[in-house]
Amino acid sequence: MRKESSTNNINEKRLRELCGTSYALSIIGGRWKPTIICRLMDGKVRYSDLRDSIIGVSERMLVQQLRELEKDGILIRIVHPQVPPKVEYELTEDGLCMQPMLSKMSEWGNNHKAKYQKEELV
Amino acid sequence: MRKESSTNNINEKRLRELCGTSYALSIIGGRWKPTIICRLMDGKVRYSDLRDSIIGVSERMLVQQLRELEKDGILIRIVHPQVPPKVEYELTEDGLCMQPMLSKMSEWGNNHKAKYQKEELV
């Protein structure tokens, strides 16, 4: 839960407002979010498949991150009314069009990582 | 200080290793980092100018974020040996070449923000 009146919260909100980058970060910044979005890039995926393919994530975290992404309009939740339950997650258009951004991030990240690891050897 | 043995730390490290996007996020993810990097995009800037132009940041936070960016090879610290002290910060090549990534993030962010705020009116 966020405390509305905290300096922390106020600062974050202001940065989000005046800087597109900070805004983007506030949406994809959660620990498991890039991974989740990646997994969904090729189409909808079932909850249990997400859970099983993302090693290290707990159900608590997975559900939380999914809910936040849903609230931010990045993905939708598709409930099939059956028992046992079946729920699928699918990127929205706004989620899909993160692709160029994510790929730039990945590109920069991988370059920097490679370079840094090389420098360590020197 | 990070606790080496925590699940939190271990998860972050693993994601960083295997995903360029998570790696990039771990570097630009700090509250004031995108703003700092932005300010430096046009050339070196003095500490006090950074402090005065970034509203809301405390000296504690500013120094901390600068140190982390320095450690990650994004910027360098240029000390002029004089009194009163004069310190400038300048992006490295790795910092400068964040530009395309940052601009994609900013672009996506601004689009999404505009769209979302429009939808709220409906």
Added chain:
DNA sequence: CTCATTTCTTACTTTTTTGTAAGTACCTAA
């Protein structure tokens, strides 16, 4: 009636990040 399956909840703890407030070091100039 009991069990299995799937998708979550809930209450709680730990870890990490962010912020506050006050103080420090250095020399220079009045």
Added chain:
DNA sequence: TTAGGTACTTACAAAAAAGTAAGAAATGAG
């Protein structure tokens, strides 16, 4: 000798994010 300017430190507190462990609902199969 005292004040002033710059770039920080330090000790502490508050807030936020991440993780743990156990449980819950719904229903069809046996």
